[in-house]
Amino acid sequence: MISRHWDEKEYNWVDAYIYTDTKVKHIQPFFEHNVRHNWFDRKPYLGIRSPSKSFFGGYFSSESHKKSEESKLREKIKARVRRLRTDLSDDQLDSDIDDIIRLENEMMDLSLKGRNKFGYYEDSCITLAKMRAEYPNVPWLKILKTVFKTVDIDIDENQQVATYNPFYLKKIGELLTNQTKRTLANYIGWKIIYKFGAKAIYEFQKQDVDEFDDDDTLKKLCYATTEKVFHDAIKFLYMKKYLTDEGIDDLYGFLSQLKTSLNYSLQQADWMDNETRSKAQFKLEKMVGNLGLPDNIYTIEELDKAFEPTGWISSENYVNAYRKMMEFHGKNKLRLLRQKSERRSLTTVNAFYAPYANRMALMIGILQPPMYYHKAPLAANFGGIASIIGHEITHGFDDSGSQYDFKGERNNWWDEDTLRIYKEKIQCFIDQYSNVTEPVTGKRLNGKMTVGDNVADNGGLRLAFDAYKEYARTKHPEKNFKLPFEMSDFTTEQLFFISVANLYCHNYYNETISALLSYDSHSPNSVRVNVPMQNSENFAKAFNCKPGSPMNPENKCVLW
Missing domain, CATH: 1.10.1380.10 (Neutral endopeptidase , domain2)
Known part of the structure; x- marks a missing residue:
């Protein structure tokens, strides 16, 4: 041209x-x-x-x-x-x-x-x-x-x-x-x-x-580029500034309580045979949780060593500096083919579960309001970060994660009759979500395509609420306080559910929603709030929803 x-x-x-x-x-x-x-x-x-x-x-x-x-x-x-x-x-x-x-x-x-x-x-x-x-x-x-x-x-x-x-x-x-x-x-x-x-x-x-x-767009583009090419350095500095010892203790305490809650749910699952239940509990016990801490960089010396292959990077020539850093990261990705472990940028605002390693992790960027604040009430933090952790834990037992054992190897560890009932419960979610019409576009959801995250949304909500109640009762009752001013009218249980809903407050163009319905494994945000809460007896109790009302339907889908 x-x-x-x-x-x-x-x-x-x-x-x-x-x-x-x-x-x-x-x-x-x-x-x-x-x-x-x-x-x-x-x-x-x-x-x-x-x-x-x-x-x-x-x-x-x-x-x-x-x-x-x-x-x-x-x-x-x-x-x-x-x-x-x-x-x-x-x-x-x-x-x-x-x-x-x-x-x-x-x-x-x-x-x-x-x-x-x-x-x-x-x-x-x-x-x-x-x-x-x-x-x-x-x-x-x-x-x-x-x-x-x-x-x-x-x-x-x-x-x-x-x-x-x-x-x-x-x-x-x-x-x-x-x-x-x-x-x-x-x-x-x-x-x-x-x-x-x-x-x-x-x-x-x-x-x-x-x-x-948007006047802030250039600044955002610069931030995004800096995070992309210096993510290890940024995550190190972020960790040093924002991850206090108290915050780290909180997060591992939440994780432990969530695993205890799921273990209890497995014990109460009378549809499971004893052998399959024991294997599920063992997998849960062996599940590793990495909550925002870098895998390999703890000191400034280790940070310097990580970037040593880039050599001198001049601030006088942005283009050459950018190309040099992209080459550095690109080659590191290629080298993974002959390496044993996978690394991810921990500054990303995200969370994930890796079935091949039986490991869940939160990126450092997610450890901030509204997901988490170390001085916030327990209800807000459990509705925020703990429900996200619960979501990822549940992925270990959703329609995909359930196919992997405690070592992260693909293996059918299910009793035949238990697996049949499990699939019936999964089908309940598929049917339920397939009958939901997205309110903005008027389109039906694809319950099959989104079932993994739908199960995780529901499981994460239930686990987080149960864990919250027990954690507040036995560990830190002094942190189970209400918010002041206008929010003081809400009970702590209501605050928990409000905090969950607050995670999904986003504005989307209609075209974006329509496109997401075609390929995203997650349901639209409004559905991610409403349907799991419709399936929650605790939500209905907290907000006094009458039986048979829209938010307290007679038929509910429950797995864990």
Whole structure:
């Protein structure tokens, strides 16, 4: 798009892909590869998938939404290419942009077609040799071998690869083969500008900020970039400043009480046989909880050692500094393929359960209001952070986590009759949520797609409430106080449920809600509040909901 004198004779999209991946911010057009840890045996694996994000930022909720986003993208490409002083005519530039957008739409269509009837992408594990035969027209081995050579890892055709969205990967080679070299070159070129341009050219950065019409956006973008490239340093400083000894003691106390509550629920589950119950309790006992503490950095000396491979980073050249840091992190991710343990950025505002390790963890960023404040009433903290911890613990026993044993190995440890009843209870949640209509869009929920997190939402709520009552009674009754002023009208039990609901107070555009209903494993926020509380006898008691009323229905779904 830059020059009308471009010669396509020597151009090869494979070489261009490798260059952008290894030399330019680890940009991976057309398909993405990464290193993860296998849920089956906890070993690292090489994964290949369809692109995780499009130029449009997501999928379209309607035809009008599609046209609107295409128009915005077309103007953005044209403005930025003109800023780079292209000598193309308007007609040629428009034609090039049309081809980029067409290819992007075709790739998005392929990605969507790869979903099954429940909205999931299928996955499979095969060798690169088999991948070459089944997913033609892409030299997978050449690409991966060259990329991993940068960290001295040898890849051969016997390398196992987890393919996520195989339908897309089978078709992408054919799609690329049918494109002109000019289209492929322009697509990759725009991918670089899209990902890297705002870091190098102020006008591009300003355009990104102006799109949001928000004075704080530039500051937020800078914060996000800093967190991305220096996350270990930030988590270290954050930990030193905000994680007090009292706060750490609180969190581990909450975790212990939550596990005690689930253990009691397992004891009371009369539908379970004794052997399966014992195995579930043993798995719970062995579950590891990592509450925001870095795995490997405890001193400033260890922090310096972690960043030592980057060498000197000059503050005078932002672009080179950014590229250097992205190369550093990109190579660290590649090295995971021959390492035993997985690391995650602990500054992220998130929590997760890893079934392959029987481990749950909270990122440091989540340890702040409204999730947690060490001086807040117990009801607020249990409704906040403890319900989140309970959610993650419950994932160890949801429809997916229940397939893994105490060591994190995939293993059927269930008695046949107990498993049958368990599946009936899971089906109750699937049916219940499938009958819920999202109020803004009027669309029905996909209860099958969201069942794992729905079970965790319900389990987390029940565990947190039971743990709260026992913890307040036996451990710290002095912390079980009400909030002042207008909030003093609410009981501590009511404050617990209000604190849970407060976690999900967010504003979304209608288009965003519609898109999330199509692919998010979580139910919409309003549903994540209302349905678990409808299933809670304790909520009905706390707010005096009459039997048969909307928030106290006769039929409730309960697992743990």
